Amino acid sequence: MDLKALIREIPDFPKPGILFKDITTLLQNPEGLRYTIDLLAEKCADLAPDYVVGMESRGFIVGTPLAYKMGIGFVPVRKPGKLPAPVHQVEYELEYGTDCLEMHKDAFKSGCRILIVDDLIATGGTAGATAKLIQNIGCQLVGCAFVIELKDLNGRQRLPDVPIVTLVEY
Secondary structure, rough: OOOOHHHHHHHHOOOOEEEEEOOHHHOOOOHHHHHHHHHHHHHHHHHHOOOOEEEEHHHHHHHHHHHHHHEEEEEEEOOOOOOOOOOOEEEOOOOEEEEEEEEEEEOOOOOOEEEEEEEOOOOOOHHHHHHHEEEOOOOOOEEEEEEEHHHHHHHHHHHHOOEEEEEEOO
């Protein structure tokens, strides 16, 4: 299946000069959505994760059905103040300033095998921060999976040396 044909490109969003890769058109296509989740599950099966971790918000959309398909749990990583129980937190650098991500402290036990999932890897900042958060709490990052990779932005360089699965490259 040609996933690129199902991904809409929107020029100048969210700011001039950006060509946004919009997965909503992929998600609304039943065959495309099924194919995407099935292919990610197939490509990530040998990593044998205990949990999928997805970042707010499109990581939830891709990560939850992937966890279901793989028969494992899903854990959300969110922006500050969105989770109700005590959290682990990591601060990370943005192009201009810093941001922060949080995950519940009781999400999983130390030593669990974790697969990070998101719709897209661009500069790798959010995925890299999530990897740091996972490693800081003593879990094993077994890999990262993305529907889309923007190769020219070199996001892989901000990730630990783990297998990285992508379905579509631009």
